[in-house]
Amino acid sequence: MDKLQGTHQHGKVSREIRGSLMLIGLDRAEKRNAFDSHMIEDLSLALTEYEDHPDLRCAVIFAHGEHFTAGLDLVELQPKLVTGVFDFNEHQINPWGTTSRQRSKPVIAAVQGYCYTAGIELMLNADLVIAQDNCQFAQMEVQRGILPFGGATVRFVQAAGWAKAMRYLLTGDSFDAQTALDLNLINEITAAPPIARAIELAEQICRAAPLAVKATLASAQDAILHGPETAFERLPQHLHPLLHTQDVQEGVMAMLQRRPPQFKGE
Secondary structure, X not given: OEOOOOOOOOOEEEEEEEOOEEEEEEEOHHHOOOEOHHHHHHHHHHHHHHHXXXXXXXXXXXXXXXXXXXXXXXXXXXXHHOOOOOOOOOOOEOOOOOOOEOOOOOEEEEEOOEEEOXXXXXXXOOOEEEEEOOOEEEOOHHHOOXXXXXXXXXXXXXXXXXHHHHHHHOOOOEEEHHHHHHOOOOOEEEOOOOHHHHHHHHHHHHHOOHHHXXXXXXXXXXXXXXXXXXXXXXXXXXXXXXXOOHHHHHHHHHHHHXXXXXXXXX
16 A cells, blocks of 8 residues: 555645556545645645556545535635635646646545535546435535636536536535435445445446546546547547457457456556
C-alpha cells in the first residue's frame, strides 16, 4: 500500500494508493468537510495526480468524519468567488468538470451524512455514486443568494428531468437517499458506510481493460457534451486504436481459456 506525500493534512484531502486504485478523502471533518479555497485546490491537485499516474485505473472520493460535505464555506469563499477560486489552469482537473482539463479515467463517489450543494455537484460529476441511507441532500444555493455553479443546472436536469430537478433546484429543499435514487443521482444505497461498496466497484473497474474503460468513458462524454450525432461520428476513433492493443488479444485468449483476463493497458 503506497501512500503519497502529504497523505493526511487536515483541511485538505488525503491520498492513498491501493494497487491500481486511488482513495481521495475530504479531510476537514471539524467543519463538516465544507469546501474552502484550500480544500478545493487540493482536491483538484489530487485528481490531477490520479489522472497523470499511469498505473492508476480508478479513484474513489470519500469523506473523513460523519458527513460528505456541508457544501461551500461561504464565509471564507465569498470574497474570493469573483476572483476566480474555481478557475483551474489548463493542466489541472476541475473536480466539478465544468471548465479546464477533462478527466479521462473513472471516479466513484462515496457519500454519507450531509451532502449539500457543491457535494451534490461533485458526485454528479463522478461516474458512479454510492450513498449511505443516512444521507441528506440539498441544492440550496437559491437560499444563499447564488445559483448552483458547479454543474447542477446541467447535470441534475440531465439525470432527473426538468420538472423533478426544478423541484429541488428552485426551492433548495432537502431530500433523502431514496429520493436521490429515484432522481437518478446515485447508483446504490448502503446501510453501512459506503466506502466499502465503492472500493468493491472500483476494484472491479480496475480489473477491466484500462484503455477500453477510458475509451468507453470518452465516448459517453462525447454524447453528453456534444450530442449523439457527434458521439456516433467519433466512435471509430475510440474503437480502432483498441483493436491493435495487447489487451484486446488478452481478452479473447482469456475467454477461450476460460480464465480471468490480466489487462496491462497496452
